Amino acid sequence: VHNKCHDEYQKTADWLMSQTKHRPQVAIICGSGLGMLADALKCQDSFAYSDIPGFPQSTVQGHAGRLVFGELKGKSCVCMQGRFHMYEGHSLCKTTFPVRVFKLLGVETLIVTNAAGSLADGLQPGDIMIIKDHVNFPGLVGLNPLCGPNDDKFGPRFPAMSGCYDKGLRRLAMEIGKQLGVAGVMQEGVYAMVGGPNFETIAEARLLHRLGVDAVGMSTAPEVVVATHCGLRVFGLSLITNKCCTHIDSDSVNHEGVLEVGRLRSHTLQQLVTELISRMEINNNNTSNN
Numbered sequence: 001v002h003n004k005c006h007d008e009y010q011k012t013a014d015w016l017m018s019q020t021k022h023r024p025q026v027a028i029i030c031g032s033g034l035g036m037l038a039d040a041l042k043c044q045d046s047f048a049y050s051d052i053p054g055f056p057q058s059t060v061q062g063h064a065g066r067l068v069f070g071e072l073k074g075k076s077c078v079c080m081q082g083r084f085h086m087y088e089g090h091s092l093c094k095t096t097f098p099v100r101v102f103k104l105l106g107v108e109t110l111i112v113t114n115a116a117g118s119l120a121d122g123l124q125p126g127d128i129m130i131i132k133d134h135v136n137f138p139g140l141v142g143l144n145p146l147c148g149p150n151d152d153k154f155g156p157r158f159p160a161m162s163g164c165y166d167k168g169l170r171r172l173a174m175e176i177g178k179q180l181g182v183a184g185v186m187q188e189g190v191y192a193m194v195g196g197p198n199f200e201t202i203a204e205a206r207l208l209h210r211l212g213v214d215a216v217g218m219s220t221a222p223e224v225v226v227a228t229h230c231g232l233r234v235f236g237l238s239l240i241t242n243k244c245c246t247h248i249d250s251d252s253v254n255h256e257g258v259l260e261v262g263r264l265r266s267h268t269l270q271q272l273v274t275e276l277i278s279r280m281e282i283n284n285n286n287t288s289n290n
C-alpha cells in the first residue's frame with residue numbers, strides 16, 4: 001500500500017487552479033482509444049501529465065497523457081486523455097490519484113469510459129454498454145485503492161458500493177441514445193475488472209461468462225470505488241471493442257483492434273457524452289472562469 005496524504009492531492013489541485021480559470025463540475029476519464037471525447041470541449045486549457053506536479057505518467061498507446069479543461073454546453077469539464085492502469089506498475093493509489101484531485105477541484109460528477117471485451121451474446125463489437133454494476137476482481141482479493149489508513153476527509157472507512165452507478169444518469173443516457181437513433185447498439189450490463197495486461201484465456205473467458213459478467217476490461221473499478229467513497233456521482237460506459245475468446249477458433253484480441261473500434265465509434269460516443277453532460281443536473285455552484 002502506498003497511501004498518499006491529503007496534502008499531496010491538495011497541492012496538485014492548487015497548482016491546477018493556479019494555472020486555469022476553469023472550475024470543473026464534471027470530470028471525464030477516457031478509455032483506450034477514446035481520447036477524442038476531449039475534442040468537444042471549448043476554450044481549452046490543457047496540461048501534459050508530465051507538467052502537473054504529483055501526477056503519474058501514462059505509458060499505454062492510445063492514452064495521450066493530457067488533462068484538458070474546457071466548457072461543454074455551458075458546463076465546466078475536465079477530461080483525462082489517458083488513464084492509469086494497475087498493470088502499468090502503478091499502485092492503485094496512483095491509478096486513482098486524479099479522482100481525488102477532481103473532488104478537490106469541485107467536481108461533482110465523474111464519467112468513466114473504457115474499452116472492453118464482450119462475454120454477453122447480445123453485445124457486439126461497436127456496441128455501447130452502460131455500466132449498471134461492476135465486479136472488482138482485484139478488489140475482492142484486497143487490491144483496493146482504499147486499503148490502508150482511511151482518509152476521513154474524503155469518505156468513510158466502509159463505504160457502500162451498491163448503487164454506485166447513478167440510476168438517473170443511466171436512464172438519461174438510454175433516453176439520449178433513443179433520440180440519437182443509436183438505442184439499438186446500447187444496453188446496460190455488468191463490467192468486470194481483471195488485472196491484465198494479458199487478454200483472457202479461453203477458460204477465463206468462459207468462467208467470467210458463467211459468473212454473469214457482460215464485459216471485461218482492465219480499469220475503471222478502482223476509479224469508481226474512490227469516486228464513490230468521496231461522494232462523486234458516477235456514470236460509466238464501456239465501448240465493446242471485441243468478443244472475448246471463448247473457443248479455440250475464436251478471433252484473437254489485440255490492442256490495435258481495440259483502438260480501431262474506438263476510432264469507428266468516436267462520433268457516436270462524443271454525441272452521447274456531450275448530450276448527457278448538457279442535460280444532467282448539477283447541484284453545486286461552481287462555474288468556470290470565476
Ligand SMILES: O=P(O)(O)O[C@@H]1C[C@H](O)[C@@H](CO)O1
Pocket residue numbers: 030031032033060083085113114115116196217218219220254255258
Ligand atoms: O483504459 P481501458 O480500460 O479502456 O483500456 C482497455 C484495457 C487495456 O488497457 C486495453 C486493452 O486493449 O484497453
Ligand SMILES: Nc1nc2[nH]cnc2c(=O)[nH]1
Pocket residue numbers: 115116117118194196198199200216217218241242243244253258
Ligand atoms: N481484459 C480485457 N480487456 C479488454 N479491453 C478491451 N478488450 C478487452 C478484453 O477482451 N479483455
